[in-house]
Amino acid sequence: MFSSKLPAMASRSFTSSAANSAKVAVLGAAGGIGQPLSLLCKLSPYVTELSCYDVVGTPGVAADISHVPTASKTQGSLPDPDAGAWPTGSEGGLKAALTGADVVVIPAGVPRKPGMTRDDLFNTNASIVQTLVEGCAEHCPNAVLAIISNPVNSTVPIAAEVLKAKGVFDPKKVCGVTTLDVCRANTFMGEHMGKDPKDLDVTVIGGHAGITILPLLSQTGATMTDEEREALTVRIQFGGDEVVQAKAGAGSATLSMAYAGYVFTENVLKAMAGEKDIVMPAYVQSDLTDAEFFASPCRFGKDGVEEVLGFGELTEYEQGWFDKMIPELKAQIQKGKDFAAN
Numbered sequence: 001m002f003s004s005k006l007p008a009m010a011s012r013s014f015t016s017s018a019a020n021s022a023k024v025a026v027l028g029a030a031g032g033i034g035q036p037l038s039l040l041c042k043l044s045p046y047v048t049e050l051s052c053y054d055v056v057g058t059p060g061v062a063a064d065i066s067h068v069p070t071a072s073k074t075q076g077s078l079p080d081p082d083a084g085a086w087p088t089g090s091e092g093g094l095k096a097a098l099t100g101a102d103v104v105v106i107p108a109g110v111p112r113k114p115g116m117t118r119d120d121l122f123n124t125n126a127s128i129v130q131t132l133v134e135g136c137a138e139h140c141p142n143a144v145l146a147i148i149s150n151p152v153n154s155t156v157p158i159a160a161e162v163l164k165a166k167g168v169f170d171p172k173k174v175c176g177v178t179t180l181d182v183c184r185a186n187t188f189m190g191e192h193m194g195k196d197p198k199d200l201d202v203t204v205i206g207g208h209a210g211i212t213i214l215p216l217l218s219q220t221g222a223t224m225t226d227e228e229r230e231a232l233t234v235r236i237q238f239g240g241d242e243v244v245q246a247k248a249g250a251g252s253a254t255l256s257m258a259y260a261g262y263v264f265t266e267n268v269l270k271a272m273a274g275e276k277d278i279v280m281p282a283y284v285q286s287d288l289t290d291a292e293f294f295a296s297p298c299r300f301g302k303d304g305v306e307e308v309l310g311f312g313e314l315t316e317y318e319q320g321w322f323d324k325m326i327p328e329l330k331a332q333i334q335k336g337k338d339f340a341a342n
C-alpha cells in the first residue's frame with residue numbers, strides 16, 4: 001500500500017527551522033496565484049531566497065513581501081534587466097531570477113473565464129511556458145520545475161520537449177502540480193464523511209482537467225450510495241468550475257491554488273533537505289499507463305521524483321472513468337508535443 005500523504009497540508013506551523021538553503025523562483029509572481037504563493041514561500045523555513053519574476057509588478061510585490069519578518073531574502077525582477085528590480089539596483093531579468101534556483105514554480109499565464117475549459121488557454125499559455133522553460137534550461141538546468149500554468153496536461157509535455165531539445169531533460173525534475181485536486185478531494189470527502197480533511201489523503205490520479213482528474217474514492221473506505229459517489233467524483237473533477245463561476249469573469253482559483261502550490265513546493269524542498277517519506281501526487285513522465293504523462297503519488301528525494309508509485313486497484317466504477325480518461329489525456333499530451341515540435 002502506498003501513501004500520498006501531504007505532510008504539510010494542514011498542520012504546519014511557520015516557526016520550524018530547516019537545515020538547507022534553497023532558492024525558489026516564482027514565475028508569474030504578480031498574478032492572482034503568484035502573489036499569495038510568493039507570500040507563503042516567504043513564510044516557509046525551507047526557503048532562504050525567494051525570487052519573484054513577472055512581466056509586470058514584481059519589484060513592488062517583492063518589496064512588499066520583503067518586509068515580512070522571516071530569514072529569507074526576496075528579489076523581484078522584470079524581463080528587461082534595465083526596467084528596475086527589487087532591491088533597487090539589484091540585477092533584473094529572467095537570468096537573475098533563475099540563476100541558482102532549486103525549485104521554479106510557474107503560475108504564469110492567463111486563467112479561465114466562465115464557459116472556458118483549461119484547453120481554451122492553450123494558445124496563450126503554451127508559448128509562455130515554452131519561453132520560461134527555455135530560460136530554465138539555460139539558467140537553472142538542475143532545478144525542479146513545478147508547473148501550474150494550464151492546461152497542465154499539455155504544458156508539462158511542452159516543458160519536457162523544450163528541455164529535451166536543450167539536452168537537459170530530467171524526468172525526475174519536471175512536475176505538473178495537481179495538489180489542488182487532492183485538496184478539493186480531501187475537503188469534499190471530509191464534509192461527506194464528517195471528518196477533518198487533514199485526516200484524509202484521497203488518491204487522485206490522471207491529469208488536471210475535467211474527466212482526466214480521477215479521485216479514487218473507494219480507497220477512502222467511505223460509505224456512499226451510487227448517486228453520492230457520482231456526485232462527489234464529478235464535483236472533484238469540476239471543482240475548478242465552481243470557483244470560475246463564483247468569480248464571474250474575474251479568474252479562477254488563486255488562493256486555494258496558492259496554498260496547494262506552496263504545499264507542493266515545500267514538500268519538494270523538504271525532500272531535497274533529506275527528509276524521508278515525502279510522498280505526494282505529481283503529473284510526471286510515467287510508465288504506469290498508456291499515457292506518457294500521468295499524475296499519481298510519487299516519492300520525492302534529493303533530486304526530485306525518486307519513484308513514481310502505483311495507485312492500487314480500481315473498482316469497476318473507477319475503471320469506467322479511467323477508460324474514458326486515457327484517450328483524452330493522451331490527446332492533450334500529444335497537443336503539447338506537437339506544439340513544441342513546430
Ligand code: NAI
Pocket residue numbers: 027028029030031032033034053054055056107108109110111112121125128131132147148149150151152177178179180181208251252253254257
Ligand atoms: P493571473 O492572470 O492572475 O496571473 C498570471 C500572471 O502571469 C500575471 O501576473 C501575468 O503578468 C503573468 N505572466 C504572463 N505572461 C508571463 C510571462 N511571459 N512571464 C512571466 N509572467 C507572465 O492568473 P492566475 O489566476 O494566477 O492563474 C495563472 C495560471 O494558473 C493560469 O494558467 C491558470 O489556469 C492556472 N491554474 C492552475 C491550477 C492548477 O491546479 N494547476 C489551478 C488554478 C489556476
